[in-house]
Amino acid sequence: MSAAPALPRAWRDGQLAVLLLLPIALINAIGFILPVLNLARYSFNRSRIGGGIEQVFTWENWAGLLSDPFYLELVLNSVWISLAITLTTLVVSYPIALYLHRASGSWRTFLTVLVISPLLTSAVVRTYGWIAILTDDGPVVSAIKALGLPAPSLMFNIKGVFIGLTEILMPYMILALMAGFGRLDPRVEEAARTLGATPARTFRKVILPLTLPGIALGCLLCFVLAVSSFITPKLMGGGRVFLLATEIYDQAIVTLNWPLASTLSILVLIVFGAALWAYSAVLRRLD
């Protein structure tokens, strides 16, 4: 007897679930699944000069992309620059993460808020801040000039993009590192030091191996964000820095070649897949 009302109850639950999930499912389907599938389809369409689109199935975009040295260089450039930025971000974030991991109480809370607060500030605002710092009349160039050294050009080239993007990615890296620092027990370091290891050796043999999972996670996150970053390269590159994300925007908005922009977007997703694959390979080796 007790099993009898269970069926209508489950059925009613199912109806209720469908009803309550309908709005979010519709937005997800129309605003996410459909656009992404359509994007993949568009990479096989043909673009007419002047922005028209021919609904065909052709590999032209893909073949053109793979045979054009400009795009090959663009992809390699983006990947290399993103890797270099990721490693630099790791180097400048690691000491902060380690310091925060060891700090305690309200001091730690305060510093953590300082790390998170740039995340809540618009990328345009932070990029603008870097333009103000690195511009020819800015504090950095003035200071270098005051020292009597030749004034470097830090804006509208890859140097500025590098400096700015590294800083913009720092909070993500610090948070990822701290999430992975859980295994780092201060007593283990203490033991290594007591047994006569130098600070450098303790770092290399104890701290670094224990924090590798956090490093892998932070690097994955920052690499993915660097490859798809758009605002900073566009504003600080001054049209002279060509990366995958800026090219996607230019093809979509300036040239109106949506099939090519779609193909480049799918390429970005393939690069993401490769990064994810590398990450899981690293994690497997660590285990």
Next chain:
Amino acid sequence: MEIHKTSWPMRILVFVLFVYLLAPVILVFPLSFSGDQVLRFPPSFWSTRWYSALFANSQMLKAFWTSLSLAAIVTALSIVIAVPAAWVMTRLKFTGRDLLFNLFTAPLLLPTIVLGLAILIVFASFGLLATMHGLVFAHLVVTLPYALRVLAVSLSTQDRACEEAARTLGAKPLTVFFRVTVPMLTPGIVAAAALCFLVSFDEVVITLFLTGPRISTLPVELYNYVYNQADPLVAAASALLILLTLAVIMIVERAMGLGKAFVK
């Protein structure tokens, strides 16, 4: 007892790195009081002329009001849509629940430049480009995953005893939901709303694809301005934006703090 004594070189290094991390955000404050025509730091003299210029810039003001109403609409809709969804995800058991949850939060994993282009192409055929409807819809795609995640965490850590008690005492499911579950969820709702508001208000990459001369948001206008010229006007706008962000964070802190005090 202090096990770890951080050495002085390490402290100095951490300090320098913090300066690097916070420099662009801090610099806009003094820069916004520059009297110069161009970006120069330190400025040759101080003034509030760029604040006056900002408030005289009708395009920026219009974009600000667009952003504000957009963020308000998006936040309200996100909460109304995500609270029932999060409730289903944490209170009902059905096959494929984890799969659905991952699907609903998946838009966060896609780079915004790709999502922006994807939405642009679809919206172009729906006639939704450069409309308020289109912007609200596109922002919901990115804010809903955040709201769903925050609310699901709040709901799954919530004490179920009160709901059980209300049901045992004869309250109808809808009464339990509105009189017990939602009031207890208030801190989570405030946090989710603040996050949605900030995400929508700051969103620039996807919005850049969908705006036009007819309708534009503040981040997009700032982006266009910086792209075309570099003067301290954007510093004044940035300083105000940072203060607005701080205000939202403090509201959350207050609400969450009060909420915690209430639960205890």
